[in-house]
Amino acid sequence: DIQMTQSPSFLSAFVGDRVTITCRASQSITTFLHWYQQKPGRAPQLLIYSASSLQTGAPSRFSGSGSGTHFTLTISSLQPEDFATYYCQQSYNTPLTFGQGTKVEIK
Amino acid sequence: QVTLKESGPALVKPTQTLTLTCTFSGFSLSTSGMRVSWIRQPPGKALEWLARVDWDDDKFYSTSLKTRLSISKDTSENQVVLTMTNMDPVDTATYYCARSRSAGGGNLDYWGQGILVTVS
Numbered sequence: 001d002i003q004m005t006q007s008p009s010f011l012s013a014f015v016g017d018r019v020t021i022t023c024r025a026s027q028s029i030t031t032f033l034h035w036y037q038q039k040p041g042r043a044p045q046l047l048i049y050s051a052s053s054l055q056t057g058a059p060s061r062f063s064g065s066g067s068g069t070h071f072t073l074t075i076s077s078l079q080p081e082d083f084a085t086y087y088c089q090q091s092y093n094t095p096l097t098f099g100q101g102t103k104v105e106i107k
Numbered sequence: 108q109v110t111l112k113e114s115g116p117a118l119v120k121p122t123q124t125l126t127l128t129c130t131f132s133g134f135s136l137s138t139s140g141m142r143v144s145w146i147r148q149p150p151g152k153a154l155e156w157l158a159r160v161d162w163d164d165d166k167f168y169s170t171s172l173k174t175r176l177s178i179s180k181d182t183s184e185n186q187v188v189l190t191m192t193n194m195d196p197v198d199t200a201t202y203y204c205a206r207s208r209s210a211g212g213g214n215l216d217y218w219g220q221g222i223l224v225t226v227s
Contacts (some may be wrong), residue, residue, distance in 0.1 A: 036154075096144065
């Protein structure tokens, strides 16, 4: 199985801050990497697909980059509604695997 | 408009078999490239992918749970069924179904609202 490791597991930031979350794969997954946002009590929502493509409806302050084994999710200016948990997921092969999540909280 | 909804028991006893149904609309699992997965999330923990069935009836399972899982589709009813045998309290979780497409790179673009299953 491909292991996905996110860092940090938790981050505290101010509204307006630039935030970066990292996801590493245990082997190359080219760009089969996707990012999800999950708010408490809600299902995850797709934010970024194929490493860098913004899902329809997702705010443009979200961006993704990377390929191979190293990926990043960046929020250019953190907004109050962005406080949530973020997960990366690989679809290079089955079984699909997720990172352990990064919880973003208000400082 | 794509929608998915999970249904099944909210409470199961240890050693019982769990059967969950995902009923969807807005797409067909007979369309080439369509896929439906099951994912679960224990309270306060991370997402865990469980299984997937594809349009061509290919099936894929979590390595650690494959001996306990079975997934099937009913294309005419627009449903996907997941069974998990020998339930244990550690299987307490919210269970989600989600759609993906091979053409979309395999991302899970639509999710159901989830169903909380407690094993006790």
